[in-house]
Amino acid sequence: xxxxxxxxxxxxxxEGENATMNCSYKTSINNLQWYRxxxxxxLVHLILIRSNEREKHSGRLxxxxxxxxxxxxxxxxxxxxxxxxxYFCATELSGYSTLTxxxxxxxxVSP
Amino acid sequence: NAGVTQTPKFQVLKTGQSMTLQCAQDMxxxxxxxxRQDPGMGLRLIYYSASEGTTDKGEVxxxxxxxxxxxxxxxxxxxxxxxxxTSVYFCASSALPGQGKVSYTFGSGTRLTVV
Numbered sequence: 001x002x003x004x005x006x007x008x009x010x011x012x013x014x015e016g017e018n019a020t021m022n023c024s025y026k027t028s029i030n031n032l033q034w035y036r037x038x039x040x041x042x043l044v045h046l047i048l049i050r051s052n053e054r055e056k057h058s059g060r061l062x063x064x065x066x067x068x069x070x071x072x073x074x075x076x077x078x079x080x081x082x083x084x085x086x087y088f089c090a091t092e093l094s095g096y097s098t099l100t101x102x103x104x105x106x107x108x109v110s111p
Numbered sequence: 112n113a114g115v116t117q118t119p120k121f122q123v124l125k126t127g128q129s130m131t132l133q134c135a136q137d138m139x140x141x142x143x144x145x146x147r148q149d150p151g152m153g154l155r156l157i158y159y160s161a162s163e164g165t166t167d168k169g170e171v172x173x174x175x176x177x178x179x180x181x182x183x184x185x186x187x188x189x190x191x192x193x194x195x196x197t198s199v200y201f202c203a204s205s206a207l208p209g210q211g212k213v214s215y216t217f218g219s220g221t222r223l224t225v226v
Contacts, residue, residue, distance in 0.1 A: 033214055042115075042201060042217035043154075088153065092213075097161055098144065098169065099215060103153035 004032075004089045004102030012108045019076040021105040023089030024069075030092040032065055032072050033099065037086045046074075046087075051094075079109045113137055117202050117218035124192045124225045132187040132221050134202030141207040143185035144215065145169075145177065147198040154201065160185055162207065192225045199223070 007022045023032065031050045035043040049056045049065045049072065056063050062075040076083055086106050090099040115136045124130055136143065141162045146154040156169030160179040174196060176188045189196055199222050203215040
Protein backbone atom coordinates (compact mmCIF):
# COMPACT_ATOMS: atom_id res chain seq x y z
CA UNK A 1 0.00 0.00 0.00
CA UNK A 2 1.13 3.56 -0.66
CA UNK A 3 2.50 5.44 2.31
CA UNK A 4 2.67 8.83 0.64
CA UNK A 5 -0.04 10.38 -1.46
CA UNK A 6 0.66 13.45 -3.58
CA UNK A 7 -1.87 16.12 -4.37
CA UNK A 8 -2.74 17.23 -6.98
CA UNK A 9 -2.25 14.35 -9.41
CA UNK A 10 -1.57 16.86 -12.18
CA UNK A 11 -0.74 20.56 -12.24
CA UNK A 12 -0.49 22.90 -15.22
CA UNK A 13 0.99 26.39 -14.87
CA UNK A 14 2.71 29.13 -16.87
CA GLU A 15 6.41 29.87 -16.77
CA GLY A 16 7.24 32.24 -13.94
CA GLU A 17 4.42 31.04 -11.70
CA ASN A 18 4.96 29.08 -8.50
CA ALA A 19 4.04 25.40 -8.25
CA THR A 20 2.97 23.79 -5.00
CA MET A 21 2.62 20.06 -4.50
CA ASN A 22 1.51 18.33 -1.34
CA CYS A 23 2.22 14.94 0.17
CA SER A 24 0.40 13.19 2.99
CA TYR A 25 1.60 10.08 4.77
CA LYS A 26 0.23 7.70 7.37
CA THR A 27 2.85 6.65 9.92
CA SER A 28 5.90 8.01 11.74
CA ILE A 29 8.86 8.78 9.54
CA ASN A 30 12.62 9.29 9.82
CA ASN A 31 12.65 11.60 6.82
CA LEU A 32 10.68 12.63 3.76
CA GLN A 33 12.27 13.12 0.37
CA TRP A 34 11.21 14.62 -2.94
CA TYR A 35 12.31 13.24 -6.31
CA ARG A 36 11.83 14.42 -9.87
CA UNK A 37 11.34 12.16 -12.87
CA UNK A 38 11.57 13.44 -16.40
CA UNK A 39 9.62 11.44 -18.96
CA UNK A 40 11.24 8.07 -19.61
CA UNK A 41 14.10 8.67 -17.20
CA UNK A 42 15.14 7.61 -13.72
CA LEU A 43 14.31 9.51 -10.57
CA VAL A 44 16.56 12.30 -9.36
CA HIS A 45 16.79 13.27 -5.71
CA LEU A 46 15.80 16.88 -5.02
CA ILE A 47 15.68 17.44 -1.29
CA LEU A 48 15.47 15.58 2.01
CA ILE A 49 13.84 16.86 5.18
CA ARG A 50 14.29 15.05 8.45
CA SER A 51 11.45 14.46 10.91
CA ASN A 52 12.81 17.07 13.34
CA GLU A 53 13.00 19.77 10.66
CA ARG A 54 10.16 22.03 9.58
CA GLU A 55 11.47 23.73 6.48
CA LYS A 56 14.36 23.39 4.02
CA HIS A 57 15.43 25.34 0.98
CA SER A 58 17.48 24.38 -2.04
CA GLY A 59 17.71 26.93 -4.84
CA ARG A 60 14.16 27.51 -6.09
CA LEU A 61 12.81 24.64 -3.99
CA UNK A 62 11.21 25.01 -0.59
CA UNK A 63 9.99 22.02 1.37
CA UNK A 64 7.94 22.10 4.55
CA UNK A 65 7.09 19.27 6.89
CA UNK A 66 4.30 19.15 9.44
CA UNK A 67 4.62 15.93 11.41
CA UNK A 68 1.50 16.66 13.45
CA UNK A 69 -0.55 16.65 10.25
CA UNK A 70 1.65 14.03 8.57
CA UNK A 71 2.05 16.21 5.52
CA UNK A 72 4.68 17.94 3.43
CA UNK A 73 4.66 20.47 0.63
CA UNK A 74 7.09 21.18 -2.18
CA UNK A 75 7.14 24.70 -3.58
CA UNK A 76 8.94 25.45 -6.84
CA UNK A 77 9.27 29.20 -7.30
CA UNK A 78 9.50 30.98 -10.66
CA UNK A 79 8.84 27.79 -12.62
CA UNK A 80 10.56 27.13 -15.92
CA UNK A 81 9.58 24.90 -18.84
CA UNK A 82 12.47 22.64 -17.82
CA UNK A 83 10.68 21.95 -14.52
CA UNK A 84 8.09 19.92 -16.45
CA UNK A 85 8.30 16.46 -14.89
CA UNK A 86 6.67 14.15 -12.38
CA TYR A 87 7.42 14.80 -8.73
CA PHE A 88 7.33 12.08 -6.10
CA CYS A 89 7.47 12.20 -2.36
CA ALA A 90 9.08 9.29 -0.56
CA THR A 91 9.13 8.46 3.11
CA GLU A 92 11.63 6.53 5.18
CA LEU A 93 9.51 5.02 7.90
CA SER A 94 10.68 4.86 11.51
CA GLY A 95 12.38 1.53 12.08
CA TYR A 96 12.76 0.77 8.38
CA SER A 97 15.59 1.29 5.94
CA THR A 98 13.70 1.55 2.65
CA LEU A 99 11.80 4.35 0.93
CA THR A 100 8.10 4.17 0.15
CA UNK A 101 7.00 6.32 -2.78
CA UNK A 102 3.76 8.06 -3.55
CA UNK A 103 2.09 8.02 -6.96
CA UNK A 104 3.44 11.40 -7.99
CA UNK A 105 2.30 14.77 -9.28
CA UNK A 106 2.69 15.52 -12.99
CA UNK A 107 3.76 19.13 -13.45
CA UNK A 108 3.45 20.85 -16.83
CA VAL A 109 5.04 24.28 -17.15
CA SER A 110 4.06 26.05 -20.36
CA PRO A 111 6.26 28.75 -21.93
CA ASN B 112 30.09 8.98 -15.12
CA ALA B 113 29.53 7.77 -11.59
CA GLY B 114 26.13 6.34 -10.87
CA VAL B 115 23.84 3.35 -11.29
CA THR B 116 23.92 1.43 -14.56
CA GLN B 117 21.10 -0.87 -15.63
CA THR B 118 21.07 -3.31 -18.53
CA PRO B 119 19.25 -3.86 -20.78
CA LYS B 120 17.28 -0.66 -21.37
CA PHE B 121 14.50 -2.42 -23.27
CA GLN B 122 13.38 -6.04 -23.42
CA VAL B 123 10.47 -7.98 -24.86
CA LEU B 124 9.81 -11.44 -23.48
CA LYS B 125 7.31 -14.13 -24.26
CA THR B 126 5.22 -15.49 -21.41
CA GLY B 127 7.17 -18.17 -19.58
CA GLN B 128 10.62 -16.98 -20.64
CA SER B 129 13.21 -16.07 -18.07
CA MET B 130 15.65 -13.19 -17.90
CA THR B 131 17.95 -11.34 -15.56
CA LEU B 132 18.07 -7.58 -15.17
CA GLN B 133 21.53 -6.32 -14.27
CA CYS B 134 22.41 -3.40 -12.04
CA ALA B 135 25.79 -2.03 -11.03
CA GLN B 136 26.82 1.02 -9.01
CA ASP B 137 30.22 2.61 -8.66
CA MET B 138 29.58 4.88 -5.67
CA UNK B 139 30.67 2.34 -3.04
CA UNK B 140 27.11 2.28 -1.70
CA UNK B 141 26.17 -0.46 0.74
CA UNK B 142 22.46 -0.74 -0.04
CA UNK B 143 20.73 -1.54 -3.32
CA UNK B 144 17.08 -1.76 -4.34
CA UNK B 145 14.80 -2.92 -7.13
CA UNK B 146 11.54 -1.07 -7.80
CA ARG B 147 8.90 -1.43 -10.46
CA GLN B 148 6.89 1.48 -11.81
CA ASP B 149 3.45 1.00 -13.31
CA PRO B 150 1.12 3.73 -14.61
CA GLY B 151 -0.83 5.29 -11.77
CA MET B 152 0.92 3.14 -9.15
CA GLY B 153 4.09 5.03 -8.40
CA LEU B 154 7.15 2.96 -7.49
CA ARG B 155 6.82 -0.26 -5.55
CA LEU B 156 9.71 -2.03 -3.89
CA ILE B 157 10.38 -5.57 -5.12
CA TYR B 158 13.53 -6.58 -3.22
CA TYR B 159 16.38 -4.84 -1.52
CA SER B 160 19.81 -5.58 -0.17
CA ALA B 161 20.74 -3.54 2.87
CA SER B 162 24.36 -4.68 2.65
CA GLU B 163 26.49 -7.17 0.76
CA GLY B 164 25.37 -10.69 1.56
CA THR B 165 21.82 -9.83 2.59
CA THR B 166 18.57 -9.57 0.64
CA ASP B 167 15.01 -8.94 1.79
CA LYS B 168 11.57 -8.89 0.24
CA GLY B 169 9.81 -5.65 -0.45
CA GLU B 170 6.16 -4.93 -1.16
CA VAL B 171 5.80 -7.00 -4.38
CA UNK B 172 8.38 -9.85 -4.42
CA UNK B 173 6.29 -12.63 -5.97
CA UNK B 174 7.66 -13.88 -9.28
CA UNK B 175 11.13 -12.41 -8.73
CA UNK B 176 14.45 -13.46 -7.28
CA UNK B 177 17.54 -11.38 -6.59
CA UNK B 178 21.25 -11.88 -6.17
CA UNK B 179 23.67 -9.50 -4.52
CA UNK B 180 26.70 -10.67 -6.45
CA UNK B 181 29.13 -8.32 -4.71
CA UNK B 182 29.05 -4.81 -3.30
CA UNK B 183 28.65 -3.28 -6.77
CA UNK B 184 26.11 -5.56 -8.41
CA UNK B 185 22.50 -6.49 -7.65
CA UNK B 186 20.55 -8.53 -10.21
CA UNK B 187 16.83 -9.20 -10.55
CA UNK B 188 15.63 -12.43 -12.13
CA UNK B 189 12.28 -13.31 -13.60
CA UNK B 190 12.12 -17.11 -13.73
CA UNK B 191 8.89 -17.41 -15.73
CA UNK B 192 7.73 -14.06 -17.05
CA UNK B 193 4.04 -13.17 -16.96
CA UNK B 194 2.18 -10.29 -18.66
CA UNK B 195 1.57 -8.80 -15.19
CA UNK B 196 5.31 -8.22 -14.97
CA THR B 197 5.20 -5.76 -17.86
CA SER B 198 6.60 -2.65 -16.23
CA VAL B 199 9.54 -0.28 -15.96
CA TYR B 200 12.12 -1.56 -13.51
CA PHE B 201 14.43 0.75 -11.61
CA CYS B 202 17.51 -0.11 -9.63
CA ALA B 203 18.71 2.27 -6.94
CA SER B 204 21.51 2.44 -4.42
CA SER B 205 22.25 4.32 -1.23
CA ALA B 206 24.70 4.53 1.60
CA LEU B 207 23.73 2.51 4.67
CA PRO B 208 20.56 4.03 6.12
CA GLY B 209 21.26 5.82 9.35
CA GLN B 210 20.65 9.12 11.05
CA GLY B 211 17.72 9.65 8.69
CA LYS B 212 19.65 11.41 5.96
CA VAL B 213 20.24 8.91 3.18
CA SER B 214 18.95 9.55 -0.34
CA TYR B 215 18.81 7.16 -3.27
CA THR B 216 20.55 7.26 -6.65
CA PHE B 217 18.50 5.69 -9.43
CA GLY B 218 19.42 4.03 -12.68
CA SER B 219 17.71 5.01 -15.91
CA GLY B 220 15.41 2.00 -15.93
CA THR B 221 14.62 -1.14 -17.92
CA ARG B 222 11.38 -1.14 -19.89
CA LEU B 223 10.12 -4.73 -19.95
CA THR B 224 7.19 -5.98 -22.00
CA VAL B 225 5.88 -9.53 -21.58
CA VAL B 226 3.66 -10.74 -24.41
